[in-house]
């Protein structure tokens with residue numbers, strides 16, 4: 552565990568000691584709405600998975616302030632190289648719940664045409680949300696390459712690479728941070744220290760005094776921030792983004808937070824997370840904490856909160872209904888967007904599969920029966 556005290560802005564009573572987030576009332580409420588949307592999207596995905604309507608999801612509960620605080624520090628012209636646990640970054644920047652639900656259902660309207668796992672989103676608009684890589688850490692050097700390219704082109708684009716504590720044990724973390732510092736690439740590394748990498752604890756992950764300290768060895772600033780504090784994350788990431796944008800190179804931000812659910816819908820965290828840990832982190836829930844600030848600023852009452860929750864819940868439920876009613880991708884789309892010129896042997900193999908499906912039925916379109 553890191554002995555460095557994380558930067559905190561929002562006090563337990565909702566006060567901020569004169570900190571100015573530089574956000575309008577609408578922007579503050581947008582941050583809040585985005586966090587609420589993550590919580591409700593997450594909740595619905597769990598139900599959809601448990602009732603067999605989608606195959607898989609990744610819990611985001613507890614991490615909302617890290618996601619939204621970091622996303623709020625970016626311009627629409629910046630790029631996000633996300634982890635799979637970053638729903639709030641997409642929602643904050645205006646990706647609609649239905650676009651995300653299309654991916655959860657792997658249907659024909661999914662930007663990956665159903666060829667990715669659920670939660671492996673990729674969006675080009677309204678912000679570049681780079682296609683999520685399942686292999687841990689592979690997107691870190693990709694973000695650095697994109698950042699270096701932006702620098703060579705003279706653009707002022709900043710890349711945000713987001714990953715978990717487990718991601719710091721990947722080769723991509725080492726090579727990515729090393730090259731970023733040497734090249735002074737405009738990239739911000741956001742390590743979401745959420746306590747676990749599946750069931751592996753932080754103590755089993757590293758012998759360092761936390762993760763931010765690793766920045767020193769690569770030659771860049773490392774900062775530890777309270778990941779359940781929207782303003783603290785926004786402050787630290789904004790400073791890192793500004794440094795990157797003005798030629799000061801990369802920063803490693805460690806956001807200390809906690810994953811309040813399982814790693815995915817495939818595990819039961821009660822078998823490896825002590826109940827007391829869940830309890831102590833429940834008391835630090837980032838959403839009620841931000842609500843206290845908003846209430847103190849006269850921007851939220853229990854009525855407006857209830858109405859907003861109703862509205863967001865309805866939007867997400869409607870998104871799921873629409874996505875579920877959308878057809879699965881046609882088998883013939885299997886090679887779409889993959890090759891500029893489809894190699895002849897694949898064209899032939901594809902045609903054989905399409906002909907077989909035409910004669911015997913398409914397993915992708917039916918109840919799983921395939922004529923084997």
Ligand SMILES: Cc1ncc(C[n+]2csc(CCOP(=O)(O)OP(=O)(O)O)c2C)c(N)n1
Pocket residue numbers: 634636685686687714715716717718719743745747748749810814
């Ligand atoms: C290279 C690689 N090794 C192992 C895995 C299996 N795996 C999937 S998620 C995960 C845990 C990652 O933990 P962390 O980086 O802390 O992110 P978190 O899930 O906590 O957000 C592992 C080991 C993988 N996907 N890729």
